[in-house]
Amino acid sequence: MSAFRTCPTTGLQVHRTADRLIKANAVVATVALLVGGIAAVLVLLTRWEAVLLLEADMFYRMLTVHGMNMLIFFIIFFEMAVLYFASAVLLNCRVPAPKTGWVAFVLMVVGTLMVEWTMWTGRADVLFTSYVPLRAHPLFYLGVILFAVGALTVVGHFFAIITVARKEKAYEGSLPLVTYGALTAAAIAAVTLLHGAIIYIPTFLWSLDLMHVDAQVYRLIWWGLGHSSQQINVAAMVSIWYLLGALTVGAVVLNEKVSRTAFVLYVLFISMASAHHLLVDPGMGPSWKVWNTSYFMYMAVLASMIHGFTVPAGTELGMRLRGAVQGLFGWLKRAPWGDPGFSSLAFSIVVFGFVGGITGVTFGTEQINIIAHNTLRIPGHFHATVVSGTAMAFMGITYYVIPLIFRREIAFYPLARIQPYIFAIGMLIFSMAMTFAGTFGVPRRHWDIGFTQALFQPEFTPAVNLIIGVMAVGGLIAITGGAIYIVMTVVSVFFGRKMAADDSGLGATGRGLPPGITNPPRALKPEDMEALPPSGRLGPVPGTMVLVLIFLAAFILYYFVNWMLLSFLWEVG
Template sequence: MTFLHQYPKAAKVAKANFIVAFIALAIGGLFGFIQALHRTDVFRGFFNSGEYYTLLTGHGVLLALIFTTFFIAGLFVWGVTRSLDREPENMTFTWSWFWLMTIGLIMTAVTILGGLVPDSSIRAAVLYTFYPPLQAHPAFYIGLALVIVASWMAGADWFWSYNKWRKNHPDERIPILTFMALFTMMMWYVCTIGVAVEVVGLLIPWSLGWVTEIEPLLPRTLFWYFGHAVVYFWLLPAYYVWYAILPKLSGGRLFSDAMTRIVFVIFLLLSTPVGYHHQYADPGISVGFKFYAMATTMLLLLPSLMTLFTVVASMEHGARQRGGKGYLKWIGKLPWDSPAFVGCALAGIMFAAGGFSGMINASMNINLLIHNTIWVPGHFHLTVGTAVALTFMAISYWLIPQLTGRKLKFKTLALIQPYAWFLGMTLMSNAMHRAGLAGVPRRTAEPQYSGFEFEPIFGTMAEMDWQIAIGGTILTISLILFLWVITASWMGGEKSDRPVDDYIPEPLSGAEHTPKILDNMKLWFALAIILVLLAYSFPLWEMISDGIFEPGALPRPS
């Protein structure tokens, strides 16, 4: 008996979400490959440099917003259903959020891809940050709004299940898989308020022409109110996997239940008031608030370091169960031949590296050296592009068999995949960081200028370009391997009652040792709101006190 047989309805929903996620991953990944060759001037024959920005928008939206959101929805459907031991409460409601989210995605995707059709008036080359006054087709914003609203409904679905479960289990602790999902969603509710207000309140009326002028700083600030918390919305599900599943994959069990809950509580509290650290270089926001954002950002190191210790301790425990000994020798006893384990472990290692460049980004004045340079995409390809994406891919090798009732095919290819990703990403990201230090900008089709040349600290621009292109190519190969293994297993894997070992053992230090207060969702949610108000109420008031759309700029087509 695996998940499919126990909860057939939930399995169907989860599978539907994964299918959409993987299609978005395939298209977005392809765009990424073209960009890697284009901006490094290795090959520019696919599209011209104006169309590059359409591809870039597609890459960002499809991977950062669509792939993640759908994958997370599938993952949480699996986790909540399983840990509460109940199917979704009302299938009509569950399917309606799935379809609403899909319709929103299609609207958004069509407007973006319209940019590749000559003379099309349906365009949305505004990148995934869609800063006005560059204006996209209204359907772009409406589609995004639908995705967000549908994701709220998905969260409500899980809270619904939880409330029903609570009625039957008044004294039990929230199961850890549900706890993590609900706290992630609470954080999502707090942070999406910003983008919802931005899109529904400002951008949709403006793109429809109901108002002509817009103040650029206000939507930008609202975007970043959402824009950093969203990275934790991607990251927490990866933590979800590292805490709940990775220890098992390495042969052991979670080290501490309490630690896990504390980490998720801290993320709920601190994820949102940090948004200004994307706006250190902005006029119109005072240094004091930027400083507050920096302090909260630095505090977020704490839960990440706690995660590092807890996960490594769990892995060490697993390795020792498998016969590992010594201070470091146990590392060799970890299952380095299991694709799911390898992917998660390598993703974790890369997240540590991403954390280092993240500290640079977070440091207010050091940030100015690398603000909006290619250093920044170098950083987030380590975090969201590997820590999150590689974890999601790796855990698919373990989840998809449970959802389809079929064994994984082509295990050798599946094993090569995470190693290839790690190699490709190191090459690409290393060169991106170095080029960023020389001042090479991000988000540009042709980072070559006629009036001057960049001066790298060492190495040459050409060598970095090649390193990026080669890294990007290896990543593409890795992605193709992943898609191939998953498709083949999904369609033609050997049917089995128990396609993988899906038992998850109890933590070493269980919930009985965890302070009860950590489960008090209302308390933490209220605290999170207070911290947000502290960070945002005054600057936002300053921006809107002279009129919501003032000082106004006219729209510019993208």
């Protein structure tokens, strides 16, 4: 058997090792998603006061399981698959060190199993953040270290693949933008995992009583891992936005310089993100907080605002060039809303930007953090970014990875068409209700806000019960969408109808294939540029221009309303 196969759909040469590494990482990611999802149901039904399913100890244990499986294992295993895809597959090149690839994978799996064992046996009830001096079993910390070393090895391997591809002239010109974005995600991953090593190695030694770890220093460096790793997600997600846009509607890149510079801005300022979690901490002063929480005067926020324009703008222009020129939003009307790849892309951008982005920047303001820190506003924010944004994008690309890499049709395809809608609407309700509940001061990570057994019983206004109820319903809808995704992925990958090995290249047919594959966007011709009607006052992408201005207005409104709420409080400082 040859080391390469030719992808009949795209004509790309795919190295079989890359194929297998992508499959292995994607399968483990899905298992982690399942475990984290089960924990999500239990946590949700406990926070819903009307149900209060679990006892306190099991609640905190399941919350730990949920956080670790979703934010670490699911996301990072999936990102490892994305790294192999964006390098070896998109660049048509070989994987230079297959054995190293497998060693790294095994290290990550062993680390994961160690962490799972300590969590499920009640030896690590320390939540995702494991703040010292809360103590977990030493194997918990060791497991995280092994996992991080494995992931760091994959990142190194990714750099090696790109170097080899360049040397062997596997591609002409520069790296495609999607690979470039994945490259920045890998660079961020390297920095982030380094923070992980810097903090978890001393903490492992501390758990063996071999050294002392300061509680505030732990928080500073741990968040260099904890928050910066969300920047890996952002860079990976934005790369997938460009990828999904290209696959589903032939989205173009307006200007390579702008998009690439925005990616570089992410790399430059990520380590500063740790400050978002330390704004009301005693360890640092105001100038440190202001400087760091703003990522060097909001330059990483600028990067996201640029991508928030260029991705929809590229989609709009790509569609206009192919004839969707009617009015401001004719392109949106003609967009393939039944393609789960496209609908996932659209929801991912909108919810990430409007809910996750706006709340994130607002809560990350030094003073506004006083009315946000450790309330439900924080998980409300990051469920809109990392779940509705990143996980949604990852789900969207799965509908293309299954046919392109696994060579299978998607099982229950009609269900796959509505899955993004169920998941996105559920998450939108969930994250908005959660954020809103937090404005009443409802704490996050809390078993019982009824305080039934506490010394004093503060009573939240009845509105809070209602909002939490809405949150629970939204959460259950989202979990349904997540369950459909898992069942559909597993059935497709293991039992799905195999695509013929000699499938007829672009335009493969099959009932379980998204339209981006059966009827791909046609290649652009020079005449398309000439056929484009002259642009008006709003420029070549007027629809996007209107959308981003609406976004900016919402941002300004939310931001200043929060300053107003803050000003009503006691003077403090």
